[in-house]
Amino acid sequence: MFHEGALIAFTLLSQLIAGSLFVYAMIYFFQRNAVSRISSGFRWRTPELLLLAGLLLAMFVSFFHLGQFQRATYALNNLKDSWISREILSLALFSLSLFFLLLGRRYLQVKQGILSTLFLFSLLSAVALMFVMIKLYMIPAVVTWDTWYTPLSFTLTSLILGIGAVLVYRMTFQRQVRQSQPFLAILTLLLLLEALISGLNQYRLSQLSMIHYNPVVLGNMHGNLTLVRISLILAALVLLVLFQRRIKVLADRSASSLLPGLALLLILIEQVLGRGLFFASYIKLGI
Numbered sequence: 001m002f003h004e005g006a007l008i009a010f011t012l013l014s015q016l017i018a019g020s021l022f023v024y025a026m027i028y029f030f031q032r033n034a035v036s037r038i039s040s041g042f043r044w045r046t047p048e049l050l051l052l053a054g055l056l057l058a059m060f061v062s063f064f065h066l067g068q069f070q071r072a073t074y075a076l077n078n079l080k081d082s083w084i085s086r087e088i089l090s091l092a093l094f095s096l097s098l099f100f101l102l103l104g105r106r107y108l109q110v111k112q113g114i115l116s117t118l119f120l121f122s123l124l125s126a127v128a129l130m131f132v133m134i135k136l137y138m139i140p141a142v143v144t145w146d147t148w149y150t151p152l153s154f155t156l157t158s159l160i161l162g163i164g165a166v167l168v169y170r171m172t173f174q175r176q177v178r179q180s181q182p183f184l185a186i187l188t189l190l191l192l193l194e195a196l197i198s199g200l201n202q203y204r205l206s207q208l209s210m211i212h213y214n215p216v217v218l219g220n221m222h223g224n225l226t227l228v229r230i231s232l233i234l235a236a237l238v239l240l241v242l243f244q245r246r247i248k249v250l251a252d253r254s255a256s257s258l259l260p261g262l263a264l265l266l267i268l269i270e271q272v273l274g275r276g277l278f279f280a281s282y283i284k285l286g287i
Contacts, residue, residue, distance in 0.1 A: 006064035008275045011133065012161065013058040014091070015154065017051050018126040019162020021098070023183075024051075025123040027166075032112075041106040045173050048102035055095050062091075083136040090129040097122040130158055143210070144217075144281040149201045153278065156194045157271055163187045164264045171257050181247060184260070188240050191267070195233045198274065202226040205281060216280045225277055232270035239263035 024047055028035045039045040097118070104118040134151045163183050170180050202223055216222045243259035 010062040015158040016161035019158035020165040021126045052098040094125040097125040212283045236263040236266040
């Protein structure tokens with residue numbers, strides 16, 4: 001159970017960092033002046049430093065999933081055939097790209113060409129990490145994972161958590177609540193899609209015709225918990241919609257942050273539940 005918890009924490013935290021970098025890079029490429037005003041260098045408010053620290057924490061947590069720390073030394077032994085080895089390499093490259101971006105924003109602010117290249121390198125590294133993580137779980141013998149649901153759910157998780165992290169940063173450090181309306185609108189649409197695919201995936205699981213021995217799926221615990229998850233998503237959606245309707249008249253930052261703060265907490269809970277349900281749906285055919 002501890003190893004499963006470490007795996008859930010590792011995948012969610014890695015996808016949160018990848019999604020946050022994706023959103024951050026989009027802000028840079030489309031609103032460069034906004035990024036130039038953000039803290040840079042080795043300061044605790046610097047986005048690159050926060051992202052790098054989060055990714056290093058995810059890598060540390062991943063060691064617990066291996067069961068023994070000494071097994072980590074074998075993680076890169078089979079890059080040719082193992083998606084796990086490729087995942088470790090992708091994590092290392094992504095970490096390196098964030099470190100270079102941290103140095104670039106600190107010392108190369110005026111050299112926009114180099115800085116743009118560093119942002120692009122980090123963006124491609126984040127996309128590569130997500131691709132490898134998706135391929136790692138699309139195992140042909142695991143019929144519940146080798147479907148459309150795995151890439152779509154992993155991508156949605158990354159984007160939802162990434163946008164959520166950017167919103168938290170803006171509301172905490174930049175006091176930009178009203179300026180975050182586009183992010184809130186996109187987050188609302190993504191949550192609607194996530195609720196839809198969660199329901200469709202549960203229907204797919206309920207229609208499995210092969211003989212299997214997964215008690216979570218057979219006993220409909222997966223279905224009941226999926227309903228709980230969808231309820232959490234809908235509750236978060238209600239809070240976000242209420243906030244977007246009131247955002248023009250809210251003046252106090254602490255009061256105006258309450259609704260999105262509660263919504264983001266519900267989103268975090270449903271994401272943890274969703275990843276737990278994903279791993280609990282494991283059904284393998286053959287030997």
